[in-house]
Amino acid sequence: MSEKIHLDAGDIRILRILQRDASLAIADVAREAGMSQTPCWRRIKRLKESGIITQIAAHVDREAVGLGFVSYAFVKLALPSRENMEEFDRLVTRWPEVVTCERITGAVDYLIKVVAEDIKTYDAFLRNKLLNNNLVSDVQSRIVVNTVKDTPSLPLREG
Numbered sequence: 001m002s003e004k005i006h007l008d009a010g011d012i013r014i015l016r017i018l019q020r021d022a023s024l025a026i027a028d029v030a031r032e033a034g035m036s037q038t039p040c041w042r043r044i045k046r047l048k049e050s051g052i053i054t055q056i057a058a059h060v061d062r063e064a065v066g067l068g069f070v071s072y073a074f075v076k077l078a079l080p081s082r083e084n085m086e087e088f089d090r091l092v093t094r095w096p097e098v099v100t101c102e103r104i105t106g107a108v109d110y111l112i113k114v115v116a117e118d119i120k121t122y123d124a125f126l127r128n129k130l131l132n133n134n135l136v137s138d139v140q141s142r143i144v145v146n147t148v149k150d151t152p153s154l155p156l157r158e159g
Helices: 009-020 026-033 037-049 082-094 119-130
Strands: 069-077 098-103 110-116 136-143
Touching (some): 009 026, 009 037, 082 098, 082 110
Antiparallel strands (some): 069 136
């Protein structure tokens, strides 16, 4: 998103609706947002073009597709230089097991969320991908035992 655009109450209503169910027809989104179809469609188009809506995707139940293991890994680089960070960023974007990667402050450099079939698959990811380079000096894993909440929806507020 190159420039910040003003979001009014109508934009926020549309975004809330689409976060809940992006498969709705424009007519249904418009009706629920309290506006006619054409202005609703124009707003959605503007939200996409401005980069506020970045993607329309299905939220898949990971356990239903055999991905029952989740771990958060704190990753420390051997040398946190600009070049090493850029190389790690490139590597992590190629690993489908990593569903979230955040560069963070503090004693470690990254926090990654890894989804796998089971602990053996996670171990293989650690050995064959994450630790199979000279970039990473330490990994501390936290295994998820129960997911209480998992939503892609942002807490949008009007005003």
